[in-house]
Amino acid sequence: MSRAAKWSLTIVILLAVVVAGIALFAHEPEIPTASIDPKQFPEEQVRRGQEVASASMCVVCHTAPGGAVNAGGFHMETPFGVIVSTNITPDTESGIGAWSFEAFERAMRRGVARDGTHLYPAFPYTSFTKMSDEDMRSLYAYMMSQPPVRNEPQATRLPFPFNQRALMAGWNLLFLDRDPVAKVASESEAWNRGQYLAVALGHCSACHTPRNALGAEKTGKDYLGGGEAEGWIAPALNGSSKAPIPWTEQALFDYLRAGYSDQHGAAGASMTPVVRVGTSQIAESDTRALATYIASQMAGAGQGKTGPTPPQREAAAQAAVATTDTLGARIYANACAACHHPGPGGPDLFGAQPPLWLATSLNLDQPDNVIRYVLNGTQHDAGNPRGGHMPGYAYALNDAQVTAVVQFMRESFTGQPAWTDVQDAVRRIRGEYPLALQGRGE
Known part of the structure; x- marks a missing residue:
């Protein structure tokens, strides 16, 4: 046939x-x-x-x-x-x-x-x-x-x-699969509790799993393989994670509990309210159980396993920011470096400054999340007193300028191939206003 x-x-x-x-x-x-x-x-x-x-x-x-x-x-x-x-x-x-x-x-x-x-x-x-x-x-x-x-x-x-x-x-x-969440005898009580929280209550897969043409979540190896939520890319939470530094159970706990991880940055976009009203409010033991389960799904993930260490990545970013020979580098130096300054000597402004050279968003296959952060900023933190507020540059930078600074960060901070059609993506995302600005704290 x-x-x-x-x-x-x-x-x-x-x-x-x-x-x-x-x-x-x-x-x-x-x-x-x-x-x-x-x-x-x-x-x-x-x-x-x-x-x-x-x-x-x-x-x-x-x-x-x-x-x-x-x-x-x-x-x-x-x-x-x-x-x-x-x-x-x-x-x-x-x-x-x-x-x-x-x-x-x-x-x-x-x-x-x-x-x-x-x-x-x-x-x-x-x-x-x-x-x-x-x-x-x-x-x-x-x-x-x-x-x-x-x-x-x-x-x-x-x-x-x-x-x-x-x-x-x-x-x-x-x-519709109505089977209950089955306990796994070989796993710990915390792992099983985390599985129940992730699958039945927290519905993590609703955003972090790709869907088929009819809108149903894919299963098998695609479970937690990355999806989309209201125009934002929800990164993979399994072995295909693009995080440059592997997530640990402790890093996941810090992120889910306080909205910030030193080696991964701050919760933003759709994750901001998830942390603020969800994972930071449940019993601490439940947050840790959830981190235990998600960490097991992400086992083996992370480009940083064999790649540069965090200090090496920061040193490379520092060298890139020191140059101003391109439009993207000049825009970064003037608009971004005050808060996202690699290396010693950077000012401590507006709360935590996520290390962009360790950001998952910059390592994804599409530039959408980075573009949205540049255009929208982040006006609400996830409840962490260290959380910061980033202004949006939608009305300060034109499409060519946004494209230039996005490409500069991608090429200088990650070592990944340059994204294609970034300016088209900027136009598309900018065209979503005002809906893009209506909620989720972004």
């Missing part, structure tokens, strides 16, 4: 499964409203639910910039269009205040709202479906005990055919 014929057969089978899924499961019944008394939940269960909520980082996507906590309205960029998060406060009119536990659990485990409509997997029910029963009930108790907020966010409006939510029935049939 030819390759074209195999593809045609695959498409036919896929369509048949989708149609069958729609026919069988598209019409989910509405679950009646319920009257919930938050006083019914024991204090200890609510407290436990707060920990689950922090680990699951509900507030990250369900809070609009400047808006009330969990009242919805955050705009999430996806390959299929912009999805607007919903109100998950216990308001009975615009939130989930009239949802019974049955309705709540169905949404969390199967991606179906109380009224029977299907939810998009931008809401990571694909991970939450693996949550333990105890954690699910505790989370429900906590959510129903929070202050209700009346707010009706803008409805999500995706282009056809993605606006047909019934299609998600077929998608779930194909891709």
Whole structure:
């Protein structure tokens, strides 16, 4: 059978499964409203639910910039269009205040709202479906005990055919894996706890795993192999990591707990709120367990294993910054070196200055993250008092200047091949304003 014929057969089978899924499961019944008394939940269960909520980082996507906590309205960029998060406060009119536990659990485990409509997997029910029963009930108790907020966010409006939510029935049939997180007997208790936190609650793979053409996470060797989140590249957290210095368990703990690692820099972009409201707020033992698990996935990664040491990289960066014979070098000297100064003698300004010569972003295959940092800056740290604030240069540097300084850093600090089509990427990313500036602290 030819390759074209195999593809045609695959498409036919896929369509048949989708149609069958729609026919069988598209019409989910509405679950009646319920009257919930938050006083019914024991204090200890609510407290436990707060920990689950922090680990699951509900507030990250369900809070609009400047808006009330969990009242919805955050705009999430996806390959299929912009999805607007919903109100998950216990308001009975615009939130989930009239949802019974049955309705709540169905949404969390199967991606179906109380009224029977299907939810998009931008809401990571694909991970939450693996949550333990105890954690699910505790989370429900906590959510129903929070202050209700009346707010009706803008409805999500995706282009056809993605606006047909019934299609998600077929998608779930194909891709929703509801098996619980299996313990690995040969691993430590901390490792297994970290696996549960990463897979079921923290949904790390939602951003850090590539997706197929239908938006489902790839599996196998692609697990934690790097993905995309709202236009930002989420680096690989497995053996294919591009970090020039290998991540250690301690470095991961420092980064997840305080938003900063001396050899890797500060949490930014979509990771800023993840650390601020998530990994820095859960039990310290849980943060360490998560670091233990992620470190095991990254074992063997890191170009620095056989490459230059951190001091050698810093010395090379210092020599490059000392030259001003190119446009990129001159821009770096005037706009960047005051804070990102390699070698001794640099001023201590605006909190921590991440060592750019050790930055994963500069070693990625695409320049997008570096461009976004240059254009947007970082206006909010992840909660670490050492965290700094970087101004954005979107209105100070033109496309050619941004391109020049990005290429200078890539070629001078990494030894990697020059990126291609950087100026086209600058134009594309600059064209995303103002959405690119709306949230995530960047």
